[in-house]
Amino acid sequence: MPEKLRMPTREGTLIDYTVEGNFLYADGGSQPRTRLPYAAVHVVADALADTTPVSPAAIDWEATLAFRRHIWRYGLGVAEAMDTAQRGMGLDWQACKELIRRSVAEAKAAGGRIVCGAQTDQLRPDSARSLEDVIAAYEEQCGFVEGEGGQVVLMASRELARIATGPDDYLKVYGRVLSQLERPALIHWLGEAFDPLLAGYWGSADLDRAMATCLEIIRAQPLKVDGVKLSLLDQRREIVMRSGLPNGVRMYTGDDFDYPTTIGGDGEYHSDALLGAFDVIAPAASAALAALDEGDKIRFERILEPTVPLSRHIFEAPTFYYKTGVVFVAYLNGHQDHFKMVGGLESGRSTVHLAETFMLADRAGLLRDPELAVDRMRAVLKLAGAD
Numbered sequence: 001m002p003e004k005l006r007m008p009t010r011e012g013t014l015i016d017y018t019v020e021g022n023f024l025y026a027d028g029g030s031q032p033r034t035r036l037p038y039a040a041v042h043v044v045a046d047a048l049a050d051t052t053p054v055s056p057a058a059i060d061w062e063a064t065l066a067f068r069r070h071i072w073r074y075g076l077g078v079a080e081a082m083d084t085a086q087r088g089m090g091l092d093w094q095a096c097k098e099l100i101r102r103s104v105a106e107a108k109a110a111g112g113r114i115v116c117g118a119q120t121d122q123l124r125p126d127s128a129r130s131l132e133d134v135i136a137a138y139e140e141q142c143g144f145v146e147g148e149g150g151q152v153v154l155m156a157s158r159e160l161a162r163i164a165t166g167p168d169d170y171l172k173v174y175g176r177v178l179s180q181l182e183r184p185a186l187i188h189w190l191g192e193a194f195d196p197l198l199a200g201y202w203g204s205a206d207l208d209r210a211m212a213t214c215l216e217i218i219r220a221q222p223l224k225v226d227g228v229k230l231s232l233l234d235q236r237r238e239i240v241m242r243s244g245l246p247n248g249v250r251m252y253t254g255d256d257f258d259y260p261t262t263i264g265g266d267g268e269y270h271s272d273a274l275l276g277a278f279d280v281i282a283p284a285a286s287a288a289l290a291a292l293d294e295g296d297k298i299r300f301e302r303i304l305e306p307t308v309p310l311s312r313h314i315f316e317a318p319t320f321y322y323k324t325g326v327v328f329v330a331y332l333n334g335h336q337d338h339f340k341m342v343g344g345l346e347s348g349r350s351t352v353h354l355a356e357t358f359m360l361a362d363r364a365g366l367l368r369d370p371e372l373a374v375d376r377m378r379a380v381l382k383l384a385g386a387d
Contacts, residue, residue, distance in 0.1 A: 002018050002019060002020075002021070003018070003019040003021065003370070003371075003374045004016050004017065004018050004019070005017045005019065005355075005358075005374065005377060005378065005381070006381070006386065007355040007356075007358075007359065007381075007386075008351055008352045008355055008381075008384075008386045009352065009355075010352055014386065017355075017359055019362055019370060019374055020362050020363060020365075020370075021362065021367065021370030021371075021374075022365050022370075023283075023365055023366070023367060023368045023369075023370070024283075024284075024364075024365030024366075025283035025284060025286070025287050025365065025366075026283070026286075026287065027073070028073040028074055028075070028286075029073075029074045029075040029283075029286035029287065029289075029290055030075045030290065031075040031113075032075060032286075032289035032290065032292070032293055033293045034289075034292055034293050035263060035270070035272050035273065035289055035292065036077070036113075036250065036252075036272040036273075037076050037077060037263075037272060037273040037274075037275075037278060037285060037289060038076065038077040038078065038079040038113070038115060038252070038273065038274040038275070038278070039071045039076045039077070039078060039079065039275065039276075039278035039279045039282055039285075040079040040082045040083070040084035040085070040274060040275060040276045040278070040279060041067060041068060041071060041078055041079065041080065041084060041085065041279050042067070042084050042085055042086070042279055042323060042326050042327050042330065043057070043059050043064050043085045043086065043091060043099065043342060044059065044060040044063035044064045044067065044327075044330075044335075044336045045057070045058060045059060045060060045338075045340050045341050045342045046058040046059055046060045047060070047337075047338040047340040053090075053343050053344040054343075056092060056094065056095065057086075057090055057091050057092060057095040057342045057343070058342070059095060059098075059099070059342070060336070061102060063335070063336050063337075064099070064102075065102060065103065065106050066335070067330065067335050067336075068080075068103055068106055068107075068110075068112070069106070069110060069112075070282065070335065071112075071278075071279070071282055072107070072110045072111075072112030072113075074282045074283060074285070074286035075286050075289070075290075076278060076282055076285065076286060077112065077113030077114060077115065078103065078107065078112060078113065078114045078115075079114075079115050079116075079117070079153060079274050080099065080100055080103045080104075080114055080115065080116045080117065080150070081096045081099050081100050081103075081116050081117040082117040082153060082155065082188070083117075083155075083190065083194060083195070083276070083320075083323075084276040084279060084322075084323060084326060085099065085117075086323055086341070086342050086343065086345065087117060087119070087121065087155070088121060088158070088195065089320065089323065089342075089343060089345060090341070090342035090343030090345060091342055092121070093121050093122040093141070096117070096121075097144060100116045100144070100145060100148055100150060101148050103116070104116065104148045104149050104150045105148075108149065114150060114151070115150065115151045115152070115153050115186055115274075116145045116148075116150040116151065116152065116153060117153045117155045117188070118138065118141035118142045118144075118145050118152045118153065118154060118155060119137075119138070119141060119154075119155035119156065119157050120134055120137035120138055120141070120157040120158070120159050120160065121158070122137055122140065122141070123137050123159050125158070125159075126159075126162065127159070128159040128160075128162070128163055129163075130163075131160075131163070131164075131169055131172060131173055133159070134157055134159055134160045134163070134173055135173055135176050135177060137157075137159070138154070138157070138173070138177045139177065139180065142154070142177060142180070142181060142185075146181065146182050146183065151183050151184075151185070151186070151226070152181060152183070152185040152186070153185065153186040153187075153188050153229065153274075154174070154177065154178070154185045154186065154187050154188065155188045155190065156188060156189065156190045156195070156198050156201055157173075158195070158197045158198065160173055161197060161198050161199070161200065161201050162197075164203055165203075166203045166204075167202060167203035167204065167209070167213040167216075168203070169203065170201075170202050170203050170213055170217065171213065171216065171217060171220075174187070174217045175217065175220060175221065178217070178221050178224040178225065179221065179224065181224055183226075184223065184224055184225055184226035185224065185225060185226060186225075186226050186227050186228065186229055186252060186274070187214070187217070187218065187225060187227075187228045187229070188228075188229045188231065188254075188274075189201065189202075189214060189228060189229065189230050189231060189232065190231045190254075191231050191232040191233065191234075193232075193233055193317070193319040193320075194231055194319055194320055195320060196320075202214050207232070207234070207237060211237065211240075211241055214228065214241075215241070215244055215245070218245065218246065218249060219246055222246040222247075222248065222249055225249050226249070226250060227245075227249055227250030227251060227252050227272065228241070228245070228249070228250075228251060228252065229252040229253075229254050229274045230251065230252070230253065230254050230255070231254030232254070232255075233254075233255060233256065233257050233315070233319070234255075235255055235257070235258050235261060235262060238251065238253060238255060238262055238271065239262070239266070239269070242269050242271060243268075243269055250271075250272050251269075251271045251272065252271065252272045252273060252274040253271035253272070253273050253274070253275065254274060254275060255271075255275075256275055256276060256277040256311050256312075256314075256315040256322070257308075257311070257312050257315065258308065259273060259275060259277060259304070259308075259311070260288075260300070260301050260304040260305070260308065263289075263292075264292070264297055264300060264301065273285075276315075276322060276323075276326060277307075277311040277314070277315070279326050279330070280307075280310065280311070280314065280325075280326055280329045280330075280361075280366070281304075281307045281310070281311065281364070281366060283366065283368070284303055284304060284307050284364065284365070284366065285304070285307075287303050288300045288301075288303040288304045291303060306363060306364040306365070307364045307366070309360050309363075309364075310357070310360035310361055310363075310364050310366070313325070313353075313356055313357060313360055314326060314329075314357060321345070321348035321349055323341070323345060323348070324341065324345055324346060324347075324348035324349040325349060325353070325354075325357050327339070327341050327345075327346070328346075328349075328354055328357055329357065329361055329366070331376060332358065332361065332367060332372075332373040332376055332377065333366075333367065333368050333369070333372075333373065334368070334369055334372050339376075339380065351380065351381065351384040351386055354380060355377075355381070355386075358373070358377050361373075
């Protein structure tokens with residue numbers, strides 16, 4: 001008999017939801033040939049550590065690394081120590097260093113692809129006094145990533161956004177940092193929706209001018225740039241920007257609202273992927289990319305179509321709390337034994353939001369053990385007084 005759950009709604013009512021309970025995907029997949037996809041992955045907190053919301057991050061290393069092996073098993077790459085891992089929302093630089101060190105070693109053992117975030121968050125907020133302070137912080141983190149054998153994702157800097165006086169300051173900082181790298185980096189343009197402290201990045205609140213500055217940085221040293229990850233949730237701007245990239249520089253979509261369109265492409269240009277959504281939908285992403293490798297774009301779109309409502313829901317405003325939904329799905333799917341997050345961020349979404357997340361994941365065929373997922377959803381509902 002199908003399972004039923006009593007679910008809360010945004011209207012303040014309770015509804016009976018009948019669980020479909022069909023996991024639609026294989027247990028693994030091959031590395032795609034026609035697209036280069038990365039999942040920006042979360043970290044698993046140590047739920048039994050004696051911490052507070054302002055304590056240094058306590059991480060369950062085995063569960064965290066096991067989840068990375070899960071991503072590699074589906075043929076996807078891992079984007080490590082980025083915003084999905086709560087960078088700037090509970091995960092400090094000391095924890096990042098250990099995370100990068102362990103994950104790069106794990107990637108080598110598993111034969112998996114990995115890129116690692118480098119930024120300036122070892123600086124205390126409001127402490128940078130000059131561009132040289134920002135450059136030195138970037139150099140330290142990039143040096144650590146490359147010293148461990150990782151490839152750098154050059155993330156946005158809150159301190160640079162705070163002290164920069166215009167586009168020239170970004171040209172100076174990025175030009176200096178890129179010139180010293182051993183391997184081409186990915187540049188991450190993280191939009192204000194994901195981090196309000198990055199408003200006006202690249203020296204302008206006008207996104208067309210900001211894009212022009214970012215492109216100028218890339219065109220000045222194209223051999224130092226593997227690609228740009230655009231996280232603006234603005235498909236039109238991504239399509240415009242990717243057509244202006246130098247040959248050999250990739251566009252990695254960060255459009256968690258409509259990745260099938262950006263990855264599928266328009267016949268002339270397409271995007272690769274670096275997505276927090278792929279943490280959640282790895283089995284579907286793997287199957288869809290395999291279909292695209294076979295030239296079956298219709299099947300590619302059909303596989304991803306039911307995952308889009310789930311991703312849009314998880315990434316809805318306020319978008320920077322999307323990490324809560326990502327970890328919740330990992331909990332439902334047995335990738336961790338608890339629904340706790342670094343810094344107590346499990347409280348970032350309501351029980352109503354989590355209930356809808358469950359239903360959308362179920363309809364997308366992404367609950368790999370429906371009985372376990374139902375038991376865990378019931379526990380969450382009971383804790384909230386909704387069961």
